[in-house]
Amino acid sequence: MAVEPAVYGASERPPRGDYTRAGSDYTCEQDYAAYTEEDHDTYRRLYERQAALVPGRACDEFIRALPSLGAKERIPHFDEINARLRKATGWEIVTVPGLIPEVPFFTLLANRRFPVTDWIRKPHEFDYIVEPDVFHDLFGHVPLLFDPVFADHMQEYGKGGLKAHGLQACELLSRLYWYTIEFGLIAQDDGLRAYGAGILSSPGELLHAVEGPAPQRLPLDIERVMRTRYKIDSYQQTYFVIESFQELFDKTAPDFTPVYERVKALPEIAAEAPTVEAEPAT
Template sequence: MGQAPVVYGQSSRPPRGDYSRAHEDYTCAQDFAAYTAQDHDTYHRLYERQSALLPGLASQAFIDVLPRLGAKERIPRFDDINEALWKATQWEIVAVPGLIPERAFFSLLANRKFPVTDWIRKPEEFEYIVEPDVFHDLFGHVPLLFNPVIADYIQRYGQGGLKAEELGHGEMLSRLYWYTIEFGLIREPQGVRAYGAGILSSSGELQYSVQSPEPRRLPLDLMRTMRTRYKIDTYQQTYFVIDSFEQLFALTEPDFTQIYEELSTLPEYGANSELLVSAD
């Protein structure tokens, strides 16, 4: 492959995955036969652990659609999920070997194709893994693709990402994805709940993000969010809260060209919400 995977944020670990399997668009066939009994057991145990933690912490919208992911006893076949997903929102999931370059990622999303890493973590990584694996992607991301508003938002993000990449602002836009789709919180009648995949697939951060007094929980403001850096290998120190998925969709409706120009003149915030003197 001509490009190396792109990793935004801050981490000392390089991405892993067998990229020799990938096509030009970085997708590959799900190698279902390669999964071992231990792999399926790891998935099952992760699913059981996370689903038991959801009440009172996860968005009810997520809890309602989680059963549409299918059998929890084993890693599902992507084709089986796609049959139901396509009928619901005209999305499909495609296998990838791991983290992929931004343009490839944006292109897939713009075409309503969600990239899912097809390998699963090792047993010794049960509690924590830096890279997204098949459990993180399936359990954390795919259920809300059955929600029409989120499905349309993610496609819009992909379309905007292609433009941001051409303008040289891919990293800036990646922060919006990070603080919404990966680590977003939503205010529901019962209180603040998690809808971001990075939170939903983590036992520790699911409880921490909703219940801990340590992190900041700020109302999601587009400019503020895109000025905030993040780290990929620690719990978040800042979370942004939306009132509805419709609000999130509406925020991304304007042309971002002028927004990028304005953002480039403003200082950034660190992951801990401290205002930085410059963006260096």
Template sequence: MGQAPVVYGQSSRPPRGDYGRAGADYTCAQDVAAYTEQDHATYRRLYERQSALLPGLACRAFIDVLPRLGAKERIPRFDDINDSLCKATGWQIVAVPGLIPETAFFTLLADRKFPVTDWIRTPGELDYIAEPDVFHDLFGHVPLLFNPVIADYMQRYGQGGLKAEKLGHCEMLSRLYWYTIEFGLIREEQGLRAYGAGILSSGGELRYSVQSPVPRRLPLELKRTMRTRYKIDTYQQTYFVIDSFEQLFALTEPDFTPLYEELETLPEYGADSELLIAPARAAS
């Protein structure tokens, strides 16, 4: 029992999760007893604030299933959510101490298990947090796992991730995850709406992503999306838009192996510009 902490990108602060509780697959028991009344109050405040912003900005599928997370007054028990989630789509959520390695992440998704960080941010981090916590993971990601199409897409992503790792193309695939599951937009009859967890759990980026004239909003196209770098410390300058979840599922159905081979010879797009950047690998 016990694993090494995981860090992605650059950070001056070590991960705060207790990785000593993690098993070989990086999962652990949800430490419900460790939550304080302040923790529950933080969750309640975040939930109330974010849910009030959803009308007109979040996709209808998300709004419709959000109540299935259960009561908003306290951090829910994962087992309670799993009772209904497993019946709906065969998924379950599992507790983790924080960020986990790509192999462990992909393996869990391929097995229809979604890792949820079990600690919550401090009151001073209501507007921004550098790494995902229980509110981001639960509120942002879990509701759409009740949607059969997204549920199947997430499992397919996990399976594709294990393959991409063997081929050395995790970075390309991570961009697709970033611009769909984390920061994706969908066009509905009523207009543009957000479905990405990073947007749905953010008080500022939700309105910015849908309504601001600043960022580019492009139709989701695999080659363009997987060639676009992203930033983790600012609002996105580029968003990719789908017309339906079924479209997203269909786009990712083919084998990506020839796509990876083509992409590694092509230049990349900067996260905040249309400028092309030389490819990381030269064509052989």
């Protein structure tokens, strides 16, 4: 039976990607021969632009691991990255045709397998793309999988996602993913840095998140995060800051079942809300 793509957010077009290539777990082989010289050139230019911006703005763990992606002048072969990644943390990247549903996504993470889209944006999308492509997934996400603590956190997130699915709490957990794994900030001794993939792979968001005067930056509070809506088509107005990856691991380790119940009873918070709205009287 053919698998179906996932759709997140509003879009007038169906998700791109050839889902006929995918197996029941949504993985497939990287179609490396399909990349054109234009595709490789787009990757090279994206990599060069972003690599020039991350020093002093990306966390130390990301900077140390970035060379482990290998090739800069072309789209890397995933199996070449995996040879290094398995040795470092026991993770591997697997090819997917595009966005995939929650349960297959969580299942892959729970088994230390990170899904990477293999198609790349077109030149006219160089500065902005709605759906994650191979550059976002590789450059933004994969380097931190070489860090042992972050790698363990990602696996536990996958396990927690499978549990959240059974509790009808995936929307709440997706907000945690958004504000940490995609758009998280970390306070290093030498200043504020980014570790979220959505920041690290975007030149505008990187400058906005780390150096911009407008966003509010709050200490990571799990319940606040789960109550906070997010924006998918503009820079974030709220970011959450951790002190270390160990803090992220420790704060997401407890059973979230009672947290979900509390959060479901409270009002949501707008993405740009400066303070928590008054809670109902008990």
